Amino acid sequence: MPDGDRWQGYDRGRDREPGNGRRRRAAPPFGLADVVGPSMVPTLQPGDQLVVHYGAPVRPGDVIVLRHPMQQDLLIVKRAVEWRDGGWWVLGDNPFTENDSREFGTVPDDFVLARARVRLRPFGFLKGQRSPAALVSWAVSAVRPVRSSVRSERSVSRRLRAR
Structure with missing residues (x-):
């Protein structure tokens, strides 16, 4: 996929061992996902990690992990915009992808795997800066909740009006 908005993490859709049909141990309700590619910029940056909640209810504005409808073995991260006939209308936050x-x-509800709860900023974001002030700045901003688009749009519009 050219824009690389893939997600790497545990696939909860496969809960039986191949061959014998026995159930695997129950997967935890939360997991980590790596963000690859620019499709969710500025909300998510390549290299960010997400704490995701498998099977969580999805509302419009949520950032979700889902199967790509044309390549079901490919997992992607998008924003659920609205429910339409047959599934979710999903968009990336980057208008150029x-x-x-x-x-x-639309994406069928069965393809939605998880809802993003928290973004973790990678330590490498400091790019060689090891000063105490840079480390403190990173620590304060490293963990952020992933907010719905409604809230983030309001904060952006407030900033634009203030300029």
Whole structure:
């Protein structure tokens, strides 16, 4: 996928061992995901990690992990915009990438795997800065909740009005 908005993490859809049909141990309700690619910029940056909640209810504005409708073995991160006939309309936050519902239409609810709860900023973001002030700045900003688009749009519009 050109914009690389793939997600790497545990696939909860496969809960039986191959061959014998026995159930595997129950997977934890939370997991980590690596963000690859620019489709969710500015909300998520390549290299960010997400704490995701498997099976959590999805509301419009939530950042979710889902199966790509055209390549089900590919997992992607998008924002759930609204429910339409047959599934979720999902978009990336980056207006310059189009690997989302504008390209493949609605996504069936069965393809939604998890909801993003927290973004973890990578330590490498400091790019060699090891001063105490840089470390403190990183520590304060490293963990942030992933907010719905409604709240983030309001904060952006307030900033724009203030300029």
